[in-house]
Amino acid sequence: MSRKKKAGNLGRAPENGQAASGKKGGGKKGWKPIEVVILLAAVCVFLVSGYKLAGIFLEYKAGVDAYDSLQQRYVIQGAAPEREEEETPEAADDLVEFPDIDVNYKALKEINEDFLGWLVIPVLELEYPVVQGEDNDYYMYRTFEREDNRAGSIFMDAWASPDLTDYNTFIFGHNMRNLSMFGKLKLLSRDEEMCAENPYFYIYTEDNIYQYLIVSYYVTRDGSSTYYLPVDGEDYEKYKSMVLRSTPYKCPEEIPEDQPMVTLSTCYGAAGGTQRFVVHGILNRMVQTPQYSDDAAGDEIE
Helix, strand or coil: CHHHHHHHHHCCCCCCCCCCCCCCCCCCCCCCHHHHHHHHHHHHHHHHHHHHHHHHHHHHHHHHHHHHHHHHHHEEECCCCCCCECCCCCCCCCCCCCCCEEECHHHHHHHCCCEEEEEEEHHHCEEEEEECCCCCCHHHCECCCCCECCCCCEEECCCCCCCCCCCEEEEECCECCCCCECCCCCHHHHCCCCCCCCCEEEEECCCEEEEEEEEEEEEEECCCHHHCCCCCHHHHHHHHHHHHHCCCCCCCCCCCCCCCEEEEEEECCCCCCCEEEEEEEEEEEEEECCCCCCCCCCCCCC
């Protein structure tokens, strides 16, 4: 009988003022003030972080769109007439052809008088205008059109000869997370075969077009011997030997003798760190910039 009574009691509703558990006043506890403060702080941090990330994303997109627009408006692909090669430096018969593009130098110069040329790295599908400011800070966070943007510009060392005749000319750009600007340079180190088909980069200027053979790339540090500027021919040969010893890359072509170098430099690793990734190219071939017809890039391309 006691068992039946006990079992029957399980189906009875709790008496007035008694919780289902049998304990009086047994509802959920309310939030303590400190818990409310912590929750609100966490929500605020989340919202602020989201806002900042959205701002960074939009700024990245603005930078990409700005440079894409420049390329679409002022560079024509596949429009160049035949070029006559300069006598020096001599080029091997089996060299790849120059990228067949027509750059509207006049229009780009009107947008920014600091415009020097157009950089092309075919193996990375990378193309950007190159500028040279009065110092190496101005274009760090300003685009080609002088808009504030963390993408900045691709810019030549302010103290370099703009005609690329120095023993070593540095060109700088940011290592962007979205792989824009010089963000793609590091991809070379992840695939040593990448340069096998086309180990060159190019700089198009109003007077000449320069082809540089990629001879070395590696990680270094800001202020290292990589950033030394040779002062004479003997100094340059020592520097070139150091550059070639510093890379795991084996250049597939014969390295040109007595020709100047261009070094592409970008940040590497954690933001704000001192690591740098560099790509060294030695002048391999040069042609005069051809004269295009008025139907090419003489006017703004709509």
